[in-house]
Amino acid sequence: MASSDPIIRFDDVTKVFRRPDGRGDFVAVDRLSFAIKPGEIVAVLGKTGCGKSTMFNLVAGLIEPTSGKVSVVGRDPFGEFNFFRGKIGIVFQGDRLMPWRNALDNVRLGLEILHTDRKRAEDTARGWLTRLGLAGHENDYPHALSGGMRQRVSISRAFAVDPQILLCDEPFSALDEMTARDLRSEFIRLVRQNGKTAVFITHSINEAMQVGDRVLVFHQPARIALEAKLGDAAAARHAIEKDILAVLGEAQ
């Protein structure tokens, strides 16, 4: 794979789910095509139920496309599930910390699964906790941490395995605005500093504009209604914001 080749690619991908009550099928993703280059941060924006999380699970290899092709670093994330061990890091909507593990052990989880040497894993986990301002909280259990601190642990856990790709599913939506803003800035800095590719799902236009190099706006069932590259010029960003509002307004 050449360095300029897309790191994530969707070619005409459709995902259909059978309704649990047996009343027919439900199209969650409909002939979706897009590509993401290495080092890019792409914000995926859309309303609840528009298929953002299905797209996310397809990239993560947790579900299989009904038709079309998903490729991540040129391979099939579902079919070659184990190839992606340590290559994809995920920051979920909730912190998803294991309540029986303290902060350090939660961050160490991915490294433990990758069979990293115990001492090295502990040093790495400790380093990430320190970087995210949690030095001194290594031995605290999740219930003793605030929501913002728990999400910091969760971000540390995703970064600790040094993945090529970071998938983030509305990671700051459960936090208060101040904490979310701080963490968002911290997150962008870490992604850029470490040369990661990130897919950042959000339903907030502001967040998408702040985080992404590029924004994909989804329409239900997940189809791209708008794709825009976000530059630095304020006027251009304002125009894009207006376009996004128009698209989401139409969707409504």
Next chain:
Amino acid sequence: MKLAPRSTRALQATASIGLLALAWQIASLFFPHFLFPPVPDIVVRTVDILISGPLLIEVLATALRIFAGLTGAFLLGGLLALLIARSRMLENYLTPMLIFLQGIPALSWVVIAIIWFHGVEFRIFFIMVLTTLPAFTFQILDAIRSMSKDLFEMTMSFRPSRWTLFRVLILPTIVPGILTAWKVNLGNAARVVVVAELVGATGGVGYQLLRQQQLFDMAGAIAWTLQLVIFVLAVQQTIVMVENWLLRYRPVAERAM
């Protein structure tokens, strides 16, 4: 002066047992001693068993039988629970069988074991396993099924091997269920082992109870029963200590429900 919650609980438990002993002692003043022997007599007989080597061995034999039976049922039940959790087909076959087993009284298993097997120890092991197996299986299965889907997805995102998934997620998730299963089944096992020994053994607490009945010795019967009660309480307390240590991550609400 306000006592620590643990001391308060210990005092309340002692007072409760004290009241029971007092009621028995009062009854002994009004009824013949072969029906209600005085509490001091029972205490002396209980201590006699504990400090006499051969009699203590009888108690230990029963304790070992309970442990062996529960361990067998726990291992087999855990395996069955894992298999049922993994396969819908196995669930459809095994669940009706386990429900059927659950409906068979312990005494029926005793009769069946006596007819089927010659060796006393294997008989008792068989009875213990069969009577506690369904409860262990269902309790562990429930614990597996209550596993958080969110944590499962999060762990799977790191692509663990099956064994690692079991070690880092499934086992810690089911530990509270396992401990509860042990606590519940311990009481059941203590009751079943006595019946099994009473009918099909030549040693142990059950056999000794049979002897006290033949001698019409109520103080002896109570003293042997107390051995089993003391054993169950000691093991329960040990399980609670293990539980407190393993589940120390759980937050404790200051206000009681």
